[in-house]
Amino acid sequence: MKNKELKIIKLLILFMAVIQISVSAQAPKYFIISGKVLSETETSENITVQIIKNNKPAIASQIPTHGRFRFELEYNTEYQLTFIQNDHISKTIVVNTEIPSEVMQRENNFSHFLMAVKLEKSTCEAENIITLNSIQHITYSPENDSFARIPTIFDLEYVEQNTMTARQTMKLSDSKSKLQTYHIF
Numbered sequence: 001m002k003n004k005e006l007k008i009i010k011l012l013i014l015f016m017a018v019i020q021i022s023v024s025a026q027a028p029k030y031f032i033i034s035g036k037v038l039s040e041t042e043t044s045e046n047i048t049v050q051i052i053k054n055n056k057p058a059i060a061s062q063i064p065t066h067g068r069f070r071f072e073l074e075y076n077t078e079y080q081l082t083f084i085q086n087d088h089i090s091k092t093i094v095v096n097t098e099i100p101s102e103v104m105q106r107e108n109n110f111s112h113f114l115m116a117v118k119l120e121k122s123t124c125e126a127e128n129i130i131t132l133n134s135i136q137h138i139t140y141s142p143e144n145d146s147f148a149r150i151p152t153i154f155d156l157e158y159v160e161q162n163t164m165t166a167r168q169t170m171k172l173s174d175s176k177s178k179l180q181t182y183h184i185f
Contacts, residue, residue: 029104030072031097031147033138035115035182037067039085047119052080073097075104088119093185096139103145113138113147116182136185149183 037047047063054077063069063083073079079095093115115138137150 029075029109031075031095031110032112033069033071033073033095033115034112035069035117037063037069037083037085038116038118039067039088047083047085050080050082050084052082054078058082075099083117083119085119087122089122091117091119091185092135093117094135094137096137097147099140100142103140110147114182115149115185117185138183149185 039047045065047067048060049063049069050058050060051071052058053074071079071081073095075097076099077097079097080092081095082090082092084090136152138147139150140146141148
């Protein structure tokens with residue numbers, strides 16, 4: 001009898017170990033940004049994005065001609081996304097994915113952050129005005145328990161304390177023909 005009981009105990013321990021490993025081996029979580037580059041030119045060709053992760057050397061990636069992109073960013077990391085197109089003013093968006101540990105422990109991931117990056121044609125006057133607004137930010141907001149675009153001084157909401165403006169969000173049709181609200185950068 002002792003031999004049989006010992007086998008059952010070993011089997012139970014093995015079973016518990018397998019369950020513990022499977023629980024701790026959950027799929028990695030990512031903060032996902034989906035979006036579209038809006039260019040003042042008729043085509044969205046020759047647009048690149050430089051991605052800097054935690055101030056390490058940049059990785060450059062070509063944006064497809066349809067202008068759509070998707071980034072899977074690790075949590076608790078800082079990224080700089082710089083969108084570049086010839087004869088246009090580049091735009092940098094700093095994404096800080098730092099979240100509290102109790103938020104990280106949740107089973108559910110955040111919904112995709114939808115953004116549209118508007119690249120404006122380069123002119124001397126526009127460069128002087130827009131350079132002040134060239135770096136924008138996305139960060140976790142504990143009040144809303146979601147990621148949010150930090151308003152800049154150029155946003156009417158920030159200056160006039162109004163509700164969201166057309167400059168901050170815009171409804172775009174995605175590939176499934178439904179309108180979704182995109183944060184405008």
